[in-house]
Amino acid sequence: MADFVYRTVMHDIKQNILNNKYEGMRLPDERSLAEHYQVSRSSMKRAMELLSQQGIVFKKRGSGTFINPLYLKNQSLFRYEGSNLGLTDSLKVPGKQQKIKLLDFHVVKTxxxxxxxxxxxxxxxxYEFRRLRLMDNQPFLIETGYVPIKIVPELKPQHLKNSLFNYLEDTQNKVVTKAYLNITVASSSEEDQKRLQLQPVEPVGVMAGIFFLDDGTPFEFSTMRIHYKYMRFNTFVNLNK
Incomplete structure (x- = not known):
């Protein structure tokens, strides 16, 4: 499923920010950007709103739009930029190749x-499944997930060797857009140490929660145990209504 125009523009501006393409940490005005990307002002406005909501840029009244310096200093491994909240798209790192190894897959009573x-x-x-995710052949995340059969009755093991959320979107036009996550730290287990190549004294980050479809249906319960070196998750708080 193709991204909306504003998302394509937003992704390109993000990349330009990371590549230091804007002098003085300041973006051109929306009219100039709309002309540059040859998009409507409404699409440009939506792209800028998303960048602002994510804390990447901020507007200073009467002065323009500026890049948040903390975004450049504390870039997170998790960047939810695609049309869904799947890890495959959210964990894209320039110059690094991501792989998924399916460890287990079977059907169980809930x-x-x-x-x-x-x-x-x-x-x-x-469906109960376990996957190991690797970045440039370095294992960094063990994922255990549960998905109701009634939502994806045709799911096969081979589908889990790639993005599950993209499969759902491509085959059923259903999109995972919401999540409730709990993020903690725990002592590494023997399996963590084996799978993630950790020492017994080294910890893991733990992310557990529920992912929801865009209509509010709970789609997956997932627990992710993450190598501590990859556990960096930033958030941006905005109290403006």
């Missing part, structure tokens, strides 16, 4: 511990 999270009952079935 575990009691996640039935409520996915709004399922004890007689519903889910």
């Amino acid at each position: 575990p009691e511990s996640i039935a409520q999270d996915l709004f399922l009952n004890k007689n519903d079935f889910v």
Whole structure:
């Protein structure tokens, strides 16, 4: 599914920011940018709004739009820029190749511990799968996920060797756009140490939560155990209504 025009423009401006293309940490005005990208003013305005919401740029009344210096200093590995919240698109790092190794895949009755999270009952079935993610052949994340069969009844193991969320979007036109995540740190387990090449004294980051479709349907409960060197997650708080 193709990105909207404003998202394409937003991605290009982000790349220009990272490449220090704008002098004085200041962006051109919206009219000039719209003419440069040959898009409508409304598309340009939407792209700038998204950049502002993500804390990448900020507007100073009467002076223009400026790049947030903290964005350049504290870039996170997790960058939700695509049309969905899938890790495959969100973890893209320039010059590095991402791979997914499927560790386990089978169908089980919904575990009691996640039935409520996915709004399922004890007689519903889910796919349970485990994947290892690698960046330039360096393992950095172990993922355990649960997805209701009734949402993707044709899911096969080979689909999980690539982006699950992109598969869902491409085959069913359903998009994962919301998530509730809990982020903590834990002592590494024996499996963490084996899979992520950690020493016994080294910790892992843990992200666990629910991913929702754009219509509000809970789609996946997932737990991710992350090599501590890759555990950097930034957020931006904006109280403006």
